[in-house]
Amino acid sequence: MRNELIQDAALVSNYIRGDENALAVLIERHKQKIYSFIYSKVYDKDITEDIFQDTFIKVIRTLKRGKYNEEGKFLPWVMRIAHNLVIDHFRKNSRMPKFDNAGEFSIFSVLSDNSLNAEKSIIKEQVESDVRRIIEELPEDQKQVLLMRMYQDMSFKEISERTGVSINTALGRMRYALINMRKVIEQNNIILTN
Amino acid sequence: MAKLYSKPNPKNDNLTPKDETIKRLLDYSKALSVINYNKLKFEALLN
Missing domain, CATH: 1.10.1740.10 (RNA polymerase sigma factor, region 2, helix turn helix motif)
Known part of the structure; x- marks a missing residue:
């Protein structure tokens, strides 16, 4: 040592x-x-x-x-x-x-970039334009309710006041609007995902 | 027999630094020179 x-x-x-x-x-x-x-x-x-x-x-x-x-x-x-x-x-x-x-x-897994890349933003634009075209195909009363609800974020109470129909009728029109949109999507094999 | 709840130590086999670490240290030592100027010391790494 x-x-x-x-x-x-x-x-x-x-x-x-x-x-x-x-x-x-x-x-x-x-x-x-x-x-x-x-x-x-x-x-x-x-x-x-x-x-x-x-x-x-x-x-x-x-x-x-x-x-x-x-x-x-x-x-x-x-x-x-x-x-x-x-x-x-x-x-x-x-x-x-x-x-x-x-x-x-x-x-x-918790740190992600939420901004869309070029491909995803093109797909998103495509999907949005397809949805707008499908909405244009809806009967006028259904289209009106759907636009107020989804794009103007109005409540069904406000929609009923604006359109002069009951809340139940507004709800029914919304329901049929969605059913009709699904039908069009299925019939035309439209893919609305990104 | 009593159970041991302590965490077993990781295996301590082959606990030596890598050869390249030692080589790097020896190279660093060879390259390092300390220059004395009056009361000041300057380090210079000469590769």
Whole structure:
């Protein structure tokens, strides 16, 4: 144990003096402990990989800047850096929850673009023009009730007042208007879907 | 026998970083040089 600590310290000072291989040895020696430590906190291999990398980038920068002053305690120092980065990760994620789309829930099932694309807007125009043509075929009294109800959003009470017929008659005309429209649609095989 | 309701730990086999991560770190280390100027330190990444 003591031997390894001394070796770490020696490797660190060799690295600071410019021996790049010393860093490779240090990473190789401690990679499993550091990686497992991070993984035990975040339980995600990609995030572990990122935090592992950020940890050593900090280590490298600190050593190269000559700011390292904990000789003999290399591993605990690296572990502390990793620990702080894990905390940073959780802080960042609590502010901005991440949807990794890995489970059953897909974020795209609730995030959709409601605007119609070019094809759908052409189909919608076609359907609307077909409906208008079918309405034009209706008897005048039925057409009048249907237009007031569907396009002017009037209640049957208002329709009955406007047309001078009872509410029941207005309801009946609406009913026949819809039945007749369905008949025309079926007879002519008109497809009104988009 | 008592049932265990705790969540089992994920398997901890092969918990080591990818080789490319280590290579990237070593390359980063080789490329990074710190330039001292008076009391200031400048970092330069030389690829």
